[in-house]
Amino acid sequence: MTRSDVGRDTSSAWLLVTQREVVVRALNKSFVVGLLVSLGLIAGLMAFFTWQGSRAETFTVAVEASDTAAAATVAAAAAAARAAADEAEESGGPGAERVEVMVLEVTGDDAARAALEDETADAWLSGGDAGWTLTTLRQPDLELVGLLTATVREEVVAENATAAGTSPEELTAGSELATESLDGDALDPGLIYLTSFVLAFLFFMGAVGSGAMIAGSVIEEKQSRLVEIIATAVPLRHVLAGKILGSSVIALAQNLLFGVVGLAGISFTPWAQALPALSASMVWFVVFFTVGFVAVAALYAVAGALASRTEDLQATTTPLMLLLMGIYVITFSADGVLERVLSFVPVASIVSMPVRVLSGDAQWWEPVVSLLLLVAFAVGAVLVSERAYRGALLQTGGRLTWRQALRAEA
Incomplete structure (x- = not known):
């Protein structure tokens, strides 16, 4: 060239x-x-x-075999957790973590404490005339506490409403808190x-x-x-x-x-x-x-x-x-x-x-x-x-x- x-x-x-x-x-x-x-x-x-969003966190709650009210409350909490997870998954947002609550029947208080100590159970739910108690070995999980607290409240309100000859809806009328967002797409x-x-x-x-x-x-x-x-x-x-x-x-x-x-x-x-x-x-x-x-x-x-x-x-x-x-x-x-x-x-x-x-x-x-x-x-x-x-x-x-x-x- x-x-x-x-x-x-x-x-x-x-x-x-x-x-x-x-x-x-x-x-x-x-x-x-x-x-x-x-x-x-x-x-x-x-x-x-992907794994984080699809994983399930499981809580095992001990209840006495004779305490049918506590067992029913835990079962209701499990159903509420499944419904919340399904709703979150449908919305597609983050945090759609599935929470599972399982019932462990025990006989007597000593058996319940033993289940907590050997970590067979995460918590022990017991009810009585004076109210409900959630016992844990260490600091309780806040998610489980919130879930059971809401469920216990619903159960107690329903019982009190029946005793008063009314319905839970009438007792709680006007107490709902609605939420709205100025930017729903945020x-x-x-x-x-x-x-x-x-x-x-x-x-x-x-x-x-x-x-x-x-x-x-x-x-x-x-x-x-x-x-x-x-x-x-x-x-x-x-x-x-x-x-x-x-x-x-x-x-x-x-x-x-x-x-x-x-x-x-x-x-x-x-x-x-x-x-x-x-x-x-x-x-x-x-x-x-x-x-x-x-x-x-x-x-x-x-x-x-x-x-x-x-x-x-x-x-x-x-x-x-x-x-x-x-x-x-x-x-x-x-x-x-x-x-x-x-x-x-x-x-x-x-x-x-x-x-x-x-x-x-x-x-x-x-x-x-x-x-x-x-x-x-x-x-x-x-x-x-x-x-x-x-x-x-x-x-x-x-x-x-x-x-x-x-x-x-x-």
């Missing part, structure tokens, strides 16, 4: 660099192993939540918090992992002086564009894969009803991440160009890593006004705005405005990074600063 042929082909040089970056990264053994491990962790987490705060943590983690791992790969690729070519050969045939801005696009493709594909596996796993958990909202939030995250990572990748490429040896990478990439770590920590723990502010701050908005979309706190125009701000930031970061990259890439002899790179002749 003649020099004139090279000149004619430089218009698509960025595409060749992009393809090379994608292929090299996809065939990297450590990357593939890390990807498989991450997918395994996500699948395991989803399996845990999601569980625990789910929103978990989602914010997951998105922040995906952002941090994707940005730092792929960014480090870019910086390592740049310094490897620079230290081997391969970049000097490349620079004679390909404009450096094409090299930078190819590295940014190639790494962005890999990072985006990785997060898409994580998102698909995660959403598929959620469909088997008690949070399945929130799947549409979670999917919408994930779409916004992917869009924001795609734009924001372009800026992060450009900055990491400059960090690689500022170094002259592989040993210099730690110094040139540490500020970026600390910045991304700070964003990771603050975004998943932010709430209220701070979260609203962060949702418009470039890079931090990659996590904060999708979380606000999920919670329903964002108006329709807010993600659009936030995305435009992120696009403007990404364009500015790429332009500045391109100038610093060209100024630092061919400089050897020591680690450079951003100021030196921007002032150097490119």
Whole structure:
């Protein structure tokens, strides 16, 4: 190929660099192993939540064989627990944990105490003219106490109503407490918090992992002086564009894969009803991440160009890593006004705005405005990074600063 042929082909040089970056990264053994491990962790987490939502907690309540009232009360409590679990499962919300209550008949108080001591029974229910008593070996389970308390109250009210010649409905008329929610579609705060943590983690791992790969690729070519050969045939801005696009493709594909596996796993958990909202939030995250990572990748490429040896990478990439770590920590723990502010701050908005979309706190125009701000930031970061990259890439002899790179002749 003649020099004139090279000149004619430089218009698509960025595409060749992009393809090379994608292929090299996809065939990297450590990357593939890390990807498989991450997918395994996500699948395991989803399996845990599925098990957690479907498991049943069993309580065994001892009653004296002659105490038919206590036995009937425990049976009624068991029926109420099954009805509550069925209703929760129909609503599809989290917390649809099934509670089972079983009756253990014993003879005499000593047998009941023995059942508690050897943990054959979790509690001992006894009734009398003076009232009801629930005895346990240690601190009683609050869920069991609440269930039996409600059941005992219903039984006693029914008996008192019969004795008074009336009905339980007449005695309790007007005592019901109705509940209503201003936002009936509001999601569980625990789910929103978990989602914010997951998105922040995906952002941090994707940005730092792929960014480090870019910086390592740049310094490897620079230290081997391969970049000097490349620079004679390909404009450096094409090299930078190819590295940014190639790494962005890999990072985006990785997060898409994580998102698909995660959403598929959620469909088997008690949070399945929130799947549409979670999917919408994930779409916004992917869009924001795609734009924001372009800026992060450009900055990491400059960090690689500022170094002259592989040993210099730690110094040139540490500020970026600390910045991304700070964003990771603050975004998943932010709430209220701070979260609203962060949702418009470039890079931090990659996590904060999708979380606000999920919670329903964002108006329709807010993600659009936030995305435009992120696009403007990404364009500015790429332009500045391109100038610093060209100024630092061919400089050897020591680690450079951003100021030196921007002032150097490119």
